[in-house]
Amino acid sequence: xxxxxxxRTDALWPAIHFTVNGEGRTVNVPPMKRLLDVLRExxxxxxxxxxxxxxxxxxxxxxxxxxxxxSCLVPVLQAEGSDIQTVEGLALDGELNPLQEAFLHxxxxxxxxxxxxxLMAAAQLLAHSPHPSEAEIREGLAGNLCRCTGxxxxxxxxxxxxxxxxxxxxxxxxxxxxxxxx
Amino acid sequence: xxxxxEMHELVAPGSLGAVLDLLAAxxxxxxxxxxxxxxxxxxSAGRLNAxxxxxxxxxxxxxxxxxxxxxxGLGAAATFLDLRKHAAINTEFPLLARAASWIGSVANQSxxxxxxxxxxxxxxxxxxxxxxxxxxxxxxxxxxGRRKVPYSEFHTGYKRNVLASDELLYAIHLPRRFAxxxxxxxxxxxxxxxxxAKVALGATALLEQGVIREIRLGxxxxxxxxxxxxxxxxxxxxxxxxxxxxxxxxxxxxxxxQPIDDIRSTAEYRRRVAVNLLEEFLLELRREELRP
Numbered sequence: 375x376x377x378x379x380x381x382r383t384d385a386l387w388p389a390i391h392f393t394v395n396g397e398g399r400t401v402n403v404p405p406m407k408r409l410l411d412v413l414r415e416x417x418x419x420x421x422x423x424x425x426x427x428x429x430x431x432x433x434x435x436x437x438x439x440x441x442x443x444x445s446c447l448v449p450v451l452q453a454e455g456s457d458i459q460t461v462e463g464l465a466l467d468g469e470l471n472p473l474q475e476a477f478l479h480x481x482x483x484x485x486x487x488x489x490x491x492x493l494m495a496a497a498q499l500l501a502h503s504p505h506p507s508e509a510e511i512r513e514g515l516a517g518n519l520c521r522c523t524g525x526x527x528x529x530x531x532x533x534x535x536x537x538x539x540x541x542x543x544x545x546x547x548x549x550x551x552x553x554x555x556x
Numbered sequence: 557x558x559x560x561x562e563m564h565e566l567v568a569p570g571s572l573g574a575v576l577d578l579l580a581a582x583x584x585x586x587x588x589x590x591x592x593x594x595x596x597x598x599x600s601a602g603r604l605n606a607x608x609x610x611x612x613x614x615x616x617x618x619x620x621x622x623x624x625x626x627x628x629g630l631g632a633a634a635t636f637l638d639l640r641k642h643a644a645i646n647t648e649f650p651l652l653a654r655a656a657s658w659i660g661s662v663a664n665q666s667x668x669x670x671x672x673x674x675x676x677x678x679x680x681x682x683x684x685x686x687x688x689x690x691x692x693x694x695x696x697x698x699x700x701g702r703r704k705v706p707y708s709e710f711h712t713g714y715k716r717n718v719l720a721s722d723e724l725l726y727a728i729h730l731p732r733r734f735a736x737x738x739x740x741x742x743x744x745x746x747x748x749x750x751x752x753a754k755v756a757l758g759a760t761a762l763l764e765q766g767v768i769r770e771i772r773l774g775x776x777x778x779x780x781x782x783x784x785x786x787x788x789x790x791x792x793x794x795x796x797x798x799x800x801x802x803x804x805x806x807x808x809x810x811x812x813x814q815p816i817d818d819i820r821s822t823a824e825y826r827r828r829v830a831v832n833l834l835e836e837f838l839l840e841l842r843r844e845e846l847r848p
Contacts, residue, residue: 404561405568406599406609411561427600429593429664441637441666447596448667449589451566452613495662517661 392453394419395463405451409443410434412450413460421461421490425519432518435491435498436460442498444517461490464497473497473535482531484522491518496532505536559599568611572618572697575610576724580699583721586610590618590633591667593660594676618671618726621645627732629695632671632725636683637662639670649730651686651741651758658682658743671725674707677715677781678752680820684782685758686741688774690730694718697726704729711781737762737770738844740837744829746820753777754821757833766796766845777821778813778830787812788834797842805838806831 387402394417401416413419413436425433427446434445437459464471473496476482483489492515499506499514506514511532520528566589569575579586587606589595590613598604612618618633623644630639636656639645646653659665659673659682673683674694692707696719707728710717719725740759745751756776762769771792773785791808795801815826 404564405566406559406564407561408596408600428597429660432661432663435663442663443667444663446600447592449561449566449592449596449599449609449611451568451611452592454568498662514662517663 390450390454392455393457395459401450403450406449408446409436409438409448409450409453409458410445412453413445413458419460419462423487423490425487425491430517430519431488432491432495432515433488435494435518437494437498437501440498440501442495459494459497461493464493471497472538473500473532476531476535476538477528480531480534481527482524484520484524488518488520488522492520492528496535499532500536506532508533511536559602559604564599564604564607564609566609566611568614570615572615575612575615576697576699576722578610579722579724588612588675588724590669590672591635593664593668594672612724619669620727625732628730630670630728630730632675632727633669634671636665636668636670636673640665648732648735649686649690651689651739651760652683652730654741655682655686655743655758670728674710674728675717675719675725677711677717679714679779679781680753680756680777681782682743682753682756682776685743685756685774685776687728687730687758688782688784689739689741689758689760689772690734691772693729693731694725695727695729696720696723698723702726708784711783714780716781734760738841740840742833742836743776744833752820755815755826755829755833757830757837759834759837761792761837761841763841763845768792768795768797768841773834775813775830777826778815780814785809785812792838797838797845802835802838805834809834 387404389400389402391400401412403412403416410424413422422436422445423433425431429444429447435442436445439456464474473493495515495518503510511529569578585608587609589609589611612633618631620631621634621642622629628644636659639656640653659668670683673681687707694705694707694710696703705718712718737760743753743756745753753776758774761771771789773789775785776782788805788808791805809831810827813830815823817823
């Protein structure tokens with residue numbers, strides 16, 4: 375698309391502002407465009423992957439205003455004013471996040487398609503429960519599917535990252551574990 | 557066929573009042589969207605039948621949980637994670653907290669709203685059996701004002717409800733009088749997580765000297781919409797739990813429900829499981845009653 379044509383297309387759509395990985399961004403796109411597609415196509419942040427496109431697999435997980443969301447289910451207009459973290463925002467100044475280190479050292483990644491979503495779900499979990507039990511890890515990652523069947527190593531990676539973290543436990547309201555159908 | 561974002565209008569008037577004005581100006585033209593866990597799935601698949609959408613996500617008046625001496629009021633856009641984290645829901649309405657934990661995954665629970673679950677109107681809705689068992693009341697809002705409807709009368713047919721074309725679901729109210737009731741909720745699905753119910757039953761009951769003084773039974777996937785099983789309740793009300801009452805209640809339930817065959821299960825399986833869930837609840841009640 376040449377510059378003139380792009381400018382004309384942009385003028386059709388309202389500007390939507392939000393922060394991605396600490397950086398203010400503005401996009402002019404259809405308000406119903408999926409946050410996933412805006413991240414990948416407009417902001418060229420292709421770390422976030424599309425798996426199922428229907429909220430079942432978690433590949434497109436990002437953190438939005440300190441909530442874990444499937445970016446395939448968020449119309450970008452709903453991201454107006456929000457603070458978004460993608461997998462590209464985990465490493466800081468070239469230093470891998472402890473979670474990324476732990477996935478590397480514990481074989482937590484195989485083909486890699488689920489990995490960005492796994493990392494973001496794990497980051498959300500650790501932000502609220504710095505020292506999660508195994509059950510909490512399993513529940514925190516329950517919406518993220520790995521088709522290389524590497525779940526155990528992924529859970530171990532998250533536990534290792536939690537063990538390595540020096541942060542003190544935060545005071546979170548106690549939430550009962552998922553009550554499954556018996 | 558993928559959805560095309562350019563084919564759908566989405567506006568964010570910002571305040572609840574502005575949304576209601578829009579719905580009143582063009583009734584029936586606008587589809588409200590909150591967490592998007594239902595509508596965006598349809599959109600991605602290219603089967604979203606809504607040209608104009610109006611945003612409810614981020615409107616503070618709708619994402620509330622208000623505890624008063626009489627009731628707990630849940631804003632229609634309270635998310636299932638909001639419900640799970642709330643102390644009063646966990647202690648006084650544990651069935652609802654449990655149902656909330658069944659909704660998909662953390663990423664789904666942080667976006668999916670209680671109001672969305674009800675307005676979507678799936679016969680298998682996870683929150684419905686608990687709300688029916690707790691005698692929930694629905695509050696609607698429009699520029700014409702607010703009104704209240706018992707939740708048991710909210711659904712009027714498959715994916716149909718009492719909302720007028722200019723109305724929004726505003727809040728869900730739970731009366732705070734179930735502390736001493738026996739409570740039961742069980743969902744039978746294909747697997748433990750991320751699965752839609754084949755059958756679910758929620759129940760509350762109050763016993764006095766072994767006699768059922770009050771009972772509510774709420775069912776999912778046994779009719780075209782979530783329903784209270786009023787005839788089965790009537791068969792149990794005022795009864796003691798005896799060798800005769802339980803089979804009579806099973807017969808009443810079988811006469812009352814209308815499950816169907818679909819991709820998730822069969823009518824016959826649903827009937828069998830439903831009567832077994834009812835019996836499990838009644839036997840639990842009886843065990844509690846016999847306990848010294």
